[in-house]
Amino acid sequence: MDNLHSGDLTIEVAEGPDAVFRCTWKGKSNERNPPEILKPWFEKLLAAAGAKLGSIEMHFDKIEHFNSSTITALIRLIQNCRKTNIKLVMVYDQTLKWQRLSFDALRVFEKNDDLFHLRFA
Amino acid sequence: MSANADDLGFSIDMTVRNEWRNVDLLRTSVQNCFTAVFADVDGCHAIAMVTGELLENALKYGDWVSGDRAMFRLRVHRSSSSIVEVSVQNPLKESDVNAMNLLKAIEEISSYPKPEQAYRARMLQIAQSEEDTSPSRLGLVRIAFEGNCRIAAKIENGTVTVTAALDLT
Numbered sequence: 106m107d108n109l110h111s112g113d114l115t116i117e118v119a120e121g122p123d124a125v126f127r128c129t130w131k132g133k134s135n136e137r138n139p140p141e142i143l144k145p146w147f148e149k150l151l152a153a154a155g156a157k158l159g160s161i162e163m164h165f166d167k168i169e170h171f172n173s174s175t176i177t178a179l180i181r182l183i184q185n186c187r188k189t190n191i192k193l194v195m196v197y198d199q200t201l202k203w204q205r206l207s208f209d210a211l212r213v214f215e216k217n218d219d220l221f222h223l224r225f226a
Numbered sequence: 227m228s229a230n231a232d233d234l235g236f237s238i239d240m241t242v243r244n245e246w247r248n249v250d251l252l253r254t255s256v257q258n259c260f261t262a263v264f265a266d267v268d269g270c271h272a273i274a275m276v277t278g279e280l281l282e283n284a285l286k287y288g289d290w291v292s293g294d295r296a297m298f299r300l301r302v303h304r305s306s307s308s309i310v311e312v313s314v315q316n317p318l319k320e321s322d323v324n325a326m327n328l329l330k331a332i333e334e335i336s337s338y339p340k341p342e343q344a345y346r347a348r349m350l351q352i353a354q355s356e357e358d359t360s361p362s363r364l365g366l367v368r369i370a371f372e373g374n375c376r377i378a379a380k381i382e383n384g385t386v387t388v389t390a391a392l393d394l395t
Contacts, residue, residue, distance in 0.1 A: 113250070135250045135278070137286070170253070173279055173365040180352050185379035203275060207368045213346045214353065 106153045111142045118150070124159025127171050128149060140178040143216035151189055160192035166226035167203065177206065183214050183221050192220050199225045236263055236310075238260065238302040242287055244316070251345035253278035254300055256312075269394045275308055276373040276390045279365040280314040283388065285323040286361070310392045318386040327380050328388070331366050332377050341370035 107125065110114040113133040121127055128150070138144060152159050163179075165171075179195075186193040197208040208223055215221055238256065242248050257274035264270060277300070282291045284298045298316040318325050338344035371376050375390040 133250065135253075137282075156395055170275070170278070172282060173368045174282075174362065176349075177352055177364055180349055186251060194369070201271075203271050206241050209249040210345055210349065210371070213349060221302070 107148060108129070109142070109146045111208040112136055116146070117196070124154065124157035125162055126154050126159055127162045127164065127174045129164045130168040133169050134158055134175040139172065139175045140181065144181070145174070147178070147185065151185060151191060154191050159187065161182075162196060164196045164226070165198060166198040179211070180214070181209070187218070187220050190220065194222045194224055196224045196226050236260065236302070236304040238300065241297050241299050242256040244288070244290055244296045244298055246285060248283045249278055250283065251279060252300060266394065272373045272392060273302065273312065275373060276312045276369050276392060279369050280312060280390060282387055283315045283365055287318070287328065287387075289318045289322055289384075292317075292319070306395060309391055310394060310395045312392070313387055313389040315385055315387040317384055318381060319384055320381050325386060327363070328386065329380055331363050332379055335367050335370050337376065341374070344367070345371035
């Protein structure tokens with residue numbers, strides 16, 4: 106699985122023990138249409154994690170900014186992970202108010218199925 | 227641009243080319259300017275986020291075809307009160323579907339007792355909708371929720387001005 110480099114955004118991916126695909130977001134997600142770039146990369150990531158019966162961790166604590174279109178792409182990712190039974194964890198910096206607001210709101214997608222969780226860095 | 231540290235006033239008013247890269251240039255400039263003047267880092271980030279979302283909407287949904295000027299106007303103003311106003315003006319006809327969608331989106335946000343409820347409802351709508359069928363319009367409701375803003379829009383003479391008033395208290 107290759108890292109994603111697009112404009113000001115980098116997502117570094119590393120496969121850890123138990124096939125946990127750790128994805129670290131860096132820079133800024135400020136493209137006009139982020140889903141156009143993120144969707145195909147997410148599809149490859151889901152395929153790689155699914156093939157190894159693994160899970161995905163998205164780490165946002167190092168990202169500087171993302172626009173609302175990026176949030177839309179993340180909502181789609183949550184849905185797609187759930188559909189394919191791949192566990193997804195999003196990790197954020199709760200000491201930053203903007204991250205706390207953005208990610209706490211995503212708790213609306215947490216269910217009792219253990220497939221989506223939010224965690225502090 | 228002018229700033230008065232004595233009364234914590236601040237004002238930016240500029241006309242800018244409608245190029246996508248200018249969104250981030252302006253967003254980060256506004257953030258850096260406010261950070262230089264005020265100590266409230268969270269507040270500065272909120273002002274910058276609101277600026278970025280309003281600019282993105284202007285470039286995505288403005289009428290850049292029939293107008294003769296490919297420019298938009300950004301104004302950021304803070305008087306001595308705790309309210310910061312960010313407004314973006316761009317070409318858009320009243321009859322344009324994007325104008326109607328804009329007014330409808332603002333009305334919908336206002337229909338919720340709290341912006342947080344409007345934001346969560348919009349996220350759930352996005353999750354339940356088909357992918358890429360229509361614009362997500364998450365930006366406006368993010369402004370209301372994360373920016374703790376009141377949003378208003380005025381459409382006249384072929385231009386729209388969207389104003390977000392942030393309460394930094």
